[in-house]
Amino acid sequence: MIVGRDDGYPWPVAKAGYGAARAVVRTNATMANRSVRFFDEQFRAQARWGRYALNPFEMMVLPHLSGRVLDLGCGLGNLSLEAARAGCKVHAVDAATAGLRDLRKRAKEVRLELNVEFAELAHYRIDEQYDCIVAIGLLMFFPRSVAIKLLQAIRNAVKPGGLAAINVLIEGTTYLEMFEPDHYYLFGEQDLANRFVDWEILESKTDLFPAPGDTVKRFATLVARKPWNNLHC
Ligand SMILES: C[S@@+](CC[C@H](N)C(=O)[O-])C[C@H]1O[C@@H](n2cnc3c(N)ncnc32)[C@H](O)[C@@H]1O
Numbered sequence: 001m002i003v004g005r006d007d008g009y010p011w012p013v014a015k016a017g018y019g020a021a022r023a024v025v026r027t028n029a030t031m032a033n034r035s036v037r038f039f040d041e042q043f044r045a046q047a048r049w050g051r052y053a054l055n056p057f058e059m060m061v062l063p064h065l066s067g068r069v070l071d072l073g074c075g076l077g078n079l080s081l082e083a084a085r086a087g088c089k090v091h092a093v094d095a096a097t098a099g100l101r102d103l104r105k106r107a108k109e110v111r112l113e114l115n116v117e118f119a120e121l122a123h124y125r126i127d128e129q130y131d132c133i134v135a136i137g138l139l140m141f142f143p144r145s146v147a148i149k150l151l152q153a154i155r156n157a158v159k160p161g162g163l164a165a166i167n168v169l170i171e172g173t174t175y176l177e178m179f180e181p182d183h184y185y186l187f188g189e190q191d192l193a194n195r196f197v198d199w200e201i202l203e204s205k206t207d208l209f210p211a212p213g214d215t216v217k218r219f220a221t222l223v224a225r226k227p228w229n230n231l232h233c
Contacts (some may be wrong), residue, residue, distance in 0.1 A: 002040050010055035010137075010209065034139040034180040035093045043076050043099035050179075052106075054078050057136045060203060061165040062086070064223050067131030070157070072121060072150075073138030077103030077114070084112040088132075091115040093124070122146050126157040133157060133164050136221075140169040146186040151195060158226045163202070165223045166192055172218040175211035192222040199224040 046052070054062065058079040065088050071080045074092035076099045084090045084107070092114055094100055096169075100116055107114045122142055126133070133154045139147040151166070159166050168187045193204055203223035211217050 026197075032092065035178055035184075039075060040098045040177040043096055043102060046076060047098065047102040052076065053069070053077050054082065054121065055136075056207070057079040057167045057219070058082075058196050060221065061134060061167075062224060063133070063203065064163055065132050066167060068128075068160070069132045070095065070126065070128075070130045070221065072124070072133065072154070073134040073136070073141075074103065074116075075099050077116070079134065079136065080113065080114055080116075081106060081110075084114050085110075091120065091130075093117045093119050093215065095120050115154040120149065124153075125179060126151065126153050128160075129157055131157045131159055131162040133162075134166075134200075136165065136167040137169075139166065140186060141180070142182055142185060143183055147185045147187075150196065155196075156227070160226055160228045162226050163223060164199070164226070167219055167220075167221040168192065170206065170218045170220045172208075173216065175213075175215035177212070189218075189220060192220050196222060199226055 018043070028081045062082055064078060065083045065086065067088060069083050069090045071077070071090060074080045074094045075096065077092050079092045080103065082090035088100050092103060095118060097118065100118055105118050105144045107116070121138065122148075124185070128145070135150075135154060139151060142143045142150065154164050154166070170187045170189050170191070189206060193201065201222065201224050202220065205221050207221070209217045
């Protein structure tokens with residue numbers, strides 16, 4: 001099914017030239033990889049335009065969230081903020097400073113408490129157990145071995161009875177602008193489902209979105225519940 005608009009949705013593309021005008025104020029992001037720079041640029045523009053709507057994956061995941069939530073690759077933090085509004089205790093992590101700065105500002109404005117952390121996620125250690133761990137649009141930005149390791153860390157850090165909500169780009173995606181060359185992994189269509197075969201699958205779907213330059217983005221999204229008694233997770 002093709003959904004969305006032809007503007008790079010669900011992650012809109014910043015206007016050409018905007019980045020150059022802003023380059024001087026990029027500090028941490030300047031040292032980050034191409035993917036983080038790409039999104040940092042977008043979040044700066046989105047914050048300026050006030051574009052804070054949840055994307056379709058975030059909308060799908062939000063009703064499943066409860067308790068302690070880890071949002072890996074939180075971006076602008078729209079889902080983190082809504083989850084906190086719904087009563088979750090949220091820990092939001094990303095390396096795009098513009099998104100994190102704006103999230104902190106918005107959380108303060110509406111007096112919601114969120115733990116917002118700057119971190120390079122390639123070798124991130126998840127030190128605690130969570131009721132829900134979300135990684136929407138993150139794991140494909142790492143080489144395969146790193147992506148699979150982080151996916152396994154997510155599985156390990158979800159409490160028994162808790163949820164993992166994962167969304168990735170999959171094979172067939174031809175929009176590659178946002179990737180660091182040779183530093184990404186397009187998952188196979190069934191990869192996520194296969195890796196959570198021992199969990200209860202609550203949602204599982206693929207989507208196709210048109211992207212700039214006659215390209216496409218193909219996504220797989222999975223929401224799965226960890227068994228209460230699975231000692232091997
Ligand atoms: C497609 S956006 C998704 C953002 C948000 N989850 C959403 O659904 O709107 C990908 C996010 O992953 C973050 N990201 C990519 N590579 C990263 C890395 N190596 N370390 C930390 N964050 C990274 C980007 O900064 C960006 O916020």
